[in-house]
Amino acid sequence: MLQLLMLIILTWVPPQVAAHPLPQEPGELLLGYSAQGRPITATQFGDGPRKLVVVGNTHGAPEGNTYRLTIALIDYLRAHPDLVPPAVRLFLIPTINPDGIALGWRFDAAGVDLNRNMNTNLDACPENDWRTTVQGAYGLTADTGGPYPDSQPEIRLTRAFLLDAAGAIFLHSNAGLVFPASCEHPPSIRLAEVYADGAGYTYSRFWPRYNITGGMHDWAGSLGIAAITPELVTGDQMEFTENLAGLSAVLAAADQLLPLPEDGVVAGQPVPAPLFRYWRALGGEERLGLPLEPPRVTAEGVSQTFQHVRLALSHAQRDTIFYVQSEPLGVAVAAGRAYQNAARDSSEVVAAGTGRLFDETGYTLDAEFLDFWQRGGGLASFGLPLSAQFRAPGTDGRMRTLQYLERAVFSYEPELGVRLEPLGERLLLLEALQAPTAAYTAR
Numbered sequence: 001m002l003q004l005l006m007l008i009i010l011t012w013v014p015p016q017v018a019a020h021p022l023p024q025e026p027g028e029l030l031l032g033y034s035a036q037g038r039p040i041t042a043t044q045f046g047d048g049p050r051k052l053v054v055v056g057n058t059h060g061a062p063e064g065n066t067y068r069l070t071i072a073l074i075d076y077l078r079a080h081p082d083l084v085p086p087a088v089r090l091f092l093i094p095t096i097n098p099d100g101i102a103l104g105w106r107f108d109a110a111g112v113d114l115n116r117n118m119n120t121n122l123d124a125c126p127e128n129d130w131r132t133t134v135q136g137a138y139g140l141t142a143d144t145g146g147p148y149p150d151s152q153p154e155i156r157l158t159r160a161f162l163l164d165a166a167g168a169i170f171l172h173s174n175a176g177l178v179f180p181a182s183c184e185h186p187p188s189i190r191l192a193e194v195y196a197d198g199a200g201y202t203y204s205r206f207w208p209r210y211n212i213t214g215g216m217h218d219w220a221g222s223l224g225i226a227a228i229t230p231e232l233v234t235g236d237q238m239e240f241t242e243n244l245a246g247l248s249a250v251l252a253a254a255d256q257l258l259p260l261p262e263d264g265v266v267a268g269q270p271v272p273a274p275l276f277r278y279w280r281a282l283g284g285e286e287r288l289g290l291p292l293e294p295p296r297v298t299a300e301g302v303s304q305t306f307q308h309v310r311l312a313l314s315h316a317q318r319d320t321i322f323y324v325q326s327e328p329l330g331v332a333v334a335a336g337r338a339y340q341n342a343a344r345d346s347s348e349v350v351a352a353g354t355g356r357l358f359d360e361t362g363y364t365l366d367a368e369f370l371d372f373w374q375r376g377g378g379l380a381s382f383g384l385p386l387s388a389q390f391r392a393p394g395t396d397g398r399m400r401t402l403q404y405l406e407r408a409v410f411s412y413e414p415e416l417g418v419r420l421e422p423l424g425e426r427l428l429l430l431e432a433l434q435a436p437t438a439a440y441t442a443r
């Protein structure tokens with residue numbers, strides 16, 4: 001039955017994006033779009049340093065009361081903005097799963113359970129690690145975890161928006177209890193206790209019915225965000241009074257309950273908190289390499305060079321999904337090669353298979369490269385392909401299959417799989433070569 005439904009959905013043509021209205025209410029921000037093009041919005045109250053995000057509805061139509069509750073909380077806060085203390089900037093997202101609401105089910109448009117799709121492999125608890133086969137509603141087992149961690153657009157959007165969060169409240173229904181991130185994280189436990197006490201719900205250290213993998217609260221907790229899942233008692237009532245009391249209790253003790261994001265130290269280098277969380281969530285040392293320098297203050301914000309990337313934080317992009325981005329280091333590399341080796345490129349091009357064609361640039365990503373691109377964050381992480389695959393020496397001088405992208409150069413060899421060429425190292429080398437020569441070395 002599920003396969004049949006998914007087949008219908010996959011072959012169904014979504015409605016025009018333009019049919020969905022864009023945000024028009026005060027304080028409402030457009031975060032991005034669902035797979036079927038529906039807007040996902042947040043409404044902001046306050047502008048303090050401690051970012052608290054309430055994710056209303058994740059599980060679509062069966063938990064529609066969490067959506068209506070969040071809308072009601074937004075309406076209430078518009079009339080009572082003083083409820084948000086100066087230390088807090090609060091965001092309420094009515095739903096990250098508008099497609100599930102429209103389709104009348106728990107999953108996203110592709111049939112994935114968004115609360116089983118996150119990369120929960122970063123904490124010290126293997127039992128909550130992401131997997132495809134999951135336990136869902138009522139503990140029923142199904143392959144609804146998605147094809148790989150953080151595969152779904154709604155989850156990637158949530159991941160990017162929460163990078164600098166201090167606290168996260170993921171509303172669900174209907175079990176009538178509040179539980180924190182499952183791996184030991186005292187700030188999450190404290191937050192769950194206070195919310196439960198305020199709302200009059202039962203606090204539970206763990207979700208008692210079955211093992212949750214890939215859960216959003218566990219992902220958030222692993223990055224140091226105080227993260228909880230309140231489950232409304234009913235499946236159809238908003239339980240507005242209860243949850244307003246729970247949220248109010250949290251806001252009243254925000255300084256104690258919402259820990260400011262902590263900077264990291266990697267290979268002896270300090271890494272500012274949002275960059276550190278991005279680096280961890282998007283692949284860490286294995287994919288992005290180690291930091292090669294301390295963070296630099298720039299006109300836009302902060303940047304830091306790692307072996308394979310340069311990450312940049314932009315103050316102007318705070319509270320958007322573009323707050324931290326990987327700089328487009330591949331563009332210059334591709335341009336330089338096209339200039340120098342244009343004549344050789346065509347003879348070296350590896351025959352294209354049946355990958356994904358990008359109309360924007362006319363190039364295709366195939367096989368291992370396409371898989372790596374998708375798993376590593378796709379367009380946001382690596383950008384568009386700027387060349388075909390070709391055989392050439394990599395930075396280490398060994399022959400490899402390479403492909404240029406806007407924010408990376410992909411490199412493949414059978415023993416190592418796909419790696420990123422060390423564009424961060426290359427950039428620092430170029431900068432050193434171009435630096436003004438000291439006077440005493442002048443001839």
Ligand SMILES: [Zn+2]
Nearest residue numbers: 059063172173
């Ligand atoms: Zn739920």
